[in-house]
Amino acid sequence: MSASPIDQATYDTLAETTGADFVRELVATFLQEAPAMLAELRSALAAGDAEQFRRIAHSLKSNSNTFGALTLGGMARELEHGGIAKVAAGGSPSLDELDQEYARAAAALEALRHA
Amino acid sequence: MRERQAAGGRLLVVDDNKVNRLLLMRSLELHGHTVAAAENGRVALDLLRREPFDVVLLDMEMPEMDGFQVLEQLVGDRQLRDLPVIVTSSLEGIANVVRCIELGAEDYLTKPVNPVLLKARIGASLEKKRLRDQQKELVSRFATPEVAQDLEDSGFSLGGKLVQATVMFSDIRDFTTLAESQTPEETIELLNTHYALMFDAITNRGGVVTTMMGDGLMSVFGAPLPLPAHEEGAVRAALEMVELIGLLNREREAARKPPLRIGIGIATGDMVAGYTGTKARATYTCIGDTVNLASRLESHTKVARRTLLIDGATRSALGEAFPLEALGPVPLRGKALPVDVFSVDVGSTL
Numbered sequence: 001m002s003a004s005p006i007d008q009a010t011y012d013t014l015a016e017t018t019g020a021d022f023v024r025e026l027v028a029t030f031l032q033e034a035p036a037m038l039a040e041l042r043s044a045l046a047a048g049d050a051e052q053f054r055r056i057a058h059s060l061k062s063n064s065n066t067f068g069a070l071t072l073g074g075m076a077r078e079l080e081h082g083g084i085a086k087v088a089a090g091g092s093p094s095l096d097e098l099d100q101e102y103a104r105a106a107a108a109l110e111a112l113r114h115a
Numbered sequence: 116m117r118e119r120q121a122a123g124g125r126l127l128v129v130d131d132n133k134v135n136r137l138l139l140m141r142s143l144e145l146h147g148h149t150v151a152a153a154e155n156g157r158v159a160l161d162l163l164r165r166e167p168f169d170v171v172l173l174d175m176e177m178p179e180m181d182g183f184q185v186l187e188q189l190v191g192d193r194q195l196r197d198l199p200v201i202v203t204s205s206l207e208g209i210a211n212v213v214r215c216i217e218l219g220a221e222d223y224l225t226k227p228v229n230p231v232l233l234k235a236r237i238g239a240s241l242e243k244k245r246l247r248d249q250q251k252e253l254v255s256r257f258a259t260p261e262v263a264q265d266l267e268d269s270g271f272s273l274g275g276k277l278v279q280a281t282v283m284f285s286d287i288r289d290f291t292t293l294a295e296s297q298t299p300e301e302t303i304e305l306l307n308t309h310y311a312l313m314f315d316a317i318t319n320r321g322g323v324v325t326t327m328m329g330d331g332l333m334s335v336f337g338a339p340l341p342l343p344a345h346e347e348g349a350v351r352a353a354l355e356m357v358e359l360i361g362l363l364n365r366e367r368e369a370a371r372k373p374p375l376r377i378g379i380g381i382a383t384g385d386m387v388a389g390y391t392g393t394k395a396r397a398t399y400t401c402i403g404d405t406v407n408l409a410s411r412l413e414s415h416t417k418v419a420r421r422t423l424l425i426d427g428a429t430r431s432a433l434g435e436a437f438p439l440e441a442l443g444p445v446p447l448r449g450k451a452l453p454v455d456v457f458s459v460d461v462g463s464t465l
Binding site for chain 1: 135
């Protein structure tokens with residue numbers, strides 16, 4: 001079993017500074033929004049829309065880091081900086097790998113939300 | 116404005132990402148601010164042009180209109196360019212920070228935003244906004260909108276410059292006696308009416324009231340902004356002042372109150388004009404011989420039993436447009452040599 005995809009300290013600080021109830025709602029919002037972002041990444045890649053691809057990766061990075069999903073955030077950052085070309089060349093994490101990491105992070109966040 | 120001051124500011128959060136938007140709004144609301152949100156630059160600009168805000172928190176990466184475009188629009192907008200903008204972005208690289216600052220952003224916070232830093236930066240920006248608002252209000256009270264804009268454009272820079280302008284002093288005759296014959300409330304009301312009329316006449320001709328002292332006031336024509344034919348502007352303003360006082364006196368006469376009489380002195384020449392004081396409290400003023408001369412001429416109206424006296428320099432610029440009476444060289448206090456003084460006929464209104 002690997003380490004938690006969520007950095008507990010980041011999550012706790014967020015809950016302390018903004019309120020536990022609020023963070024539960026915010027996590028729910030993220031879990032609603034994120035699948036669309038992952039889908040948009042794929043369509044941007046397929047369409048060759050580098051600007052859109054970079055922007056979505058940027059948003060995903062930002063949101064992931066907010067909740068302490070640091071691995072997911074790191075992958076999104078690589079995609080943001082590497083861009084479409086690097087994914088195509090296999091130099092960045094693939095979108096499948098990104099989906100898998102998101103699934104792990106989402107499950108952990110879901111668990112924290114109900115804790 | 117006032118009631119908001121204690122509770123915090125009215126802020127606008129601009130971010131296309133819903134999680135970021137909600138999080139920032141929450142943090143700011145917890146700090147006691149009123150917060151509105153916009154999901155892109157275009158929506159933000161629409162809101163800003165419709166409603167008053169104290170500070171904007173602006174994301175850079177947004178569809179439709181990004182943060183850089185918003186900053187560019189704000190800089191070009193007279194109403195909005197003083198609005199403090201704090202950039203909140205996870206864009207990396209110092210080049211982006213520099214670009215934001217160059218475009219007029221007040222501050223730059225990287226996301227995720229540190230709550231302590233956020234609180235401090237918002238506090239500083241709100242304070243700046245309040246100072247700017249106060250300054251604008253202060254200036255708008257004694258200057259024309261154009262002059263207020265000019266002072267604002269120059270960043271209220273202290274320090275003076277030598278200008279050629281016309282100065283006017285005006286004063287209510289025997290005001291003390293007048294004040295003793297009525298209640299304090301009536302006196303203040305009379306002063307306020309008098310000032311309202313005088314301000315109107317002066318600013319209509321492009322003048323700026325620089326000082327009010329009791330029942331007297333000083334105004335300048337041709338500074339801080341150059342004014343074509345400032346001599347004539349000052350004289351026309353003076354004639355209008357006399358006319359307005361005449362109208363006021365008709366009302367007072369009907370109410371069986373003693374009439375108001377004013378004396379006006381006008382002089383033209385070089386003077387040092389500038390914004391003096393400290394950064395916190397400053398006033399626009401003019402000093403020099405020309406200013407002293409205008410003041411002496413105003414005093415001399417009592418001796419000469421005339422309403423409006425002008426100096427030779429003002430007279431030379433007027434041409435033949437006004438009926439004048441040369442009073443000859445007159446010895447004035449503080450002047451080594453007698454000075455040519457002219458009386459402008461103010462008609463039968465006084």
